[in-house]
Amino acid sequence: xxxxxxxxxxxxxxxxxxxxxxxxxxxxxxxxxxxxxxxxxxxxxxxxxxxxxxxxxxxxxxxxxxxxxxxxxxxxxxxxxxxxxxxxxxxxxxxxxxxxxxxxxxxxxxxxxxxxxxxxxxxxxxxxxxxxxxxxxxxxxxxxxxx
Numbered sequence: 639x640x641x642x643x644x645x646x647x648x649x650x651x652x653x654x655x656x657x658x659x660x661x662x663x664x665x666x667x668x669x670x671x672x673x674x675x676x677x678x679x680x681x682x683x684x685x686x687x688x689x690x691x692x693x694x695x696x697x698x699x700x701x702x703x704x705x706x707x708x709x710x711x712x713x714x715x716x717x718x719x720x721x722x723x724x725x726x727x728x729x730x731x732x733x734x735x736x737x738x739x740x741x742x743x744x745x746x747x748x749x750x751x752x753x754x755x756x757x758x759x760x761x762x763x764x765x766x767x768x769x770x771x772x773x774x775x776x777x778x779x780x781x782x783x784x785x
Contacts, residue, residue, distance in 0.1 A: 646725065654727035660780035661730045665723035667737055667769065671716035674762065678709025690760035715740075731780040738773040741766040 654661070677685045684705030686692045694701050719737070722729045748754075748763035 646721070649725040650729075651725065651727045654730065655783045656727075656730060656781060657776075657779035657784065660734065660776045661723045661727045663772070663776040663779075664719055664730050664733055664737075667734075667773075668716045668719035668723055670765075671712050671719060675709045675712030675716055678705045679713060680709075684709065691756070691758045731777055734773050734777045734780055738770050738777065741769040741773070745770060 674685070677689065681688065682702075683694065683698075684702045686701050686705045687694050692701060719733050722733045744762065745766040748759060748766065753759075
């Protein structure tokens, strides 16, 4: 008898040896990524004006389009992180490290390389700094072997 293909391969959670707190953190990060992804994808302004405080001016369609594009990538990434947190925990350290790279670059861009001219920082600028710091803690926990 042949085995049928499935959408998701079997869970690998039994091979995860790090702290159980790390995949829980990754699951939280996944939810906190999916939330903005939904906002950017489905709010009329993508959150550009109503949350980020951007003046959309005469390029409203362009700005909202870029926010929607970001929302799409956030939804895909958030679903991937959620899959790891729930079914494929041996990848937890990798996904936390990737989150730290993403959020670290976002913080660098938002605070150093291209800070807002009007001085208003959207919530993500603050959240990115916190996410990198917390990510370092949970990355260490994911890499530490349980006894």
